[in-house]
């Protein structure tokens with residue numbers, strides 16, 4: 001036995017009101033996914049490590065520092081998935097989905113794993129939902145994913161959403177930019193943190209993601225001045241489309257996202273709030289175009305675009321906003337006393353359910369008093385009481401929970417009587 005009986009560090013149980021918030025997010029995501037024509041996908045929690053070293057990128061924080069990697073008994077090197085996009089692209093290639101009508105649109109709502117220092121809004125197992133459009137793309141497809149996510153956040157009551165947007169160019173024009181950036185970083189080498197000193201050669205773009213080297217970053221050349229005509233045009237059209245659907249955005253020339261596979265437009269959603277007079281930005285998620293990922297995993301080049309959002313952070317804000325999600329109230333509560341009554345209650349519960357009448361019970365309880373106070377707490381309209389006497393007579397008591405008035409009804413008439421009363 002472990003010394004202390006508790007969940008692993010940075011991993012949490014979801015239950016009670018936290019579960020209800022998760023459920024609300026899930027409902028809104030599933031509903032919108034259907035409206036926008038995305039089909040659900042579940043991939044394994046574990047993948048060959050290579051899916052992430054080749055997909056997410058060897059020199060990203062996620063792969064370098066945050067992955068749970070281990071060897072199986074058979075000697076395979078596998079990792080708990082830190083993100084959803086490379087596994088979905090792997091599935092797309094593996095199942096030959098390029099033969100289906102394009103694009104293929106997938107959505108997911110699932111747990112991910114990153115070995116990070118646990119703190120508020122940062123866990124080692126956390127949930128994301130996301131959308132991927134693979135096989136055909138263009139500015140309008142990029143824009144629609146942004147609109148979809150923006151609408152979901154709005155529907156969940158998240159206020160002050162800021163959408164930051166940039167373009168990372170394609171693999172060719174980005175090389176030009178990387179050279180310019182490298183030159184700048186090398187010149188400023190003495191002012192860089194140790195991580196960024198290392199990044200200069202391996203992956204200079206990561207320096208733009210650094211939370212320490214802000215000054216050097218602010219003076220760096222801007223990617224938009226280096227990208228090719230086609231990338232510029234695509235980016236301009238995304239901005240134009242966003243204006244058309246009235247989604248506000250902020251240009252952020254240094255937004256590069258933490259993953260290697262992005263090409264073209266990238267964006268990130270933040271929630272802006274004020275803490276002791278200072279503005280705070282909480283990252284909720286982001287996405288972009290990733291035309292090179294398929295080829296990086298060994299497939300052919302496929303246009304693709306998508307976004308991923310952090311559920312815990314969204315729930316954090318929903319709670320802060322004081323949103324309360326109430327489950328559907330039961331209209332009827334069944335209270336019982338004695339063995340025969342329990343047996344009849346069990347059957348009655350199924351009949352009410354079949355008749356689509358929201359019903360609740362506390363079959364584990366023997367005290368009628370406790371059962372009635374539970375019925376009151378749940379705000380049921382009617383209590384159906386089956387005592388020993390009623391069970392023997394094949395009758396029940398219907399009690400109006402508001403007025404306290406009650407009457408005896410034959411078992412065979414219950415559904416009809418309950419429906420009548422609920423209509424009143």
Ligand code: ATP
Nearest residue numbers: 116121122123126258283284285286308309310313
């Ligand atoms: P950050 O800069 O906050 O580490 P990231 O760039 O690593 O974020 P992404 O990979 O873009 O994050 O993941 C999308 C979203 O998933 C994040 O904006 C955040 O809401 C959520 N997320 C990422 N890592 C965690 C984590 N360890 N715990 C909880 N949520 C997370």
Ligand code: MG
Nearest residue numbers: 061062116258
């Ligand atoms: Mg991170």
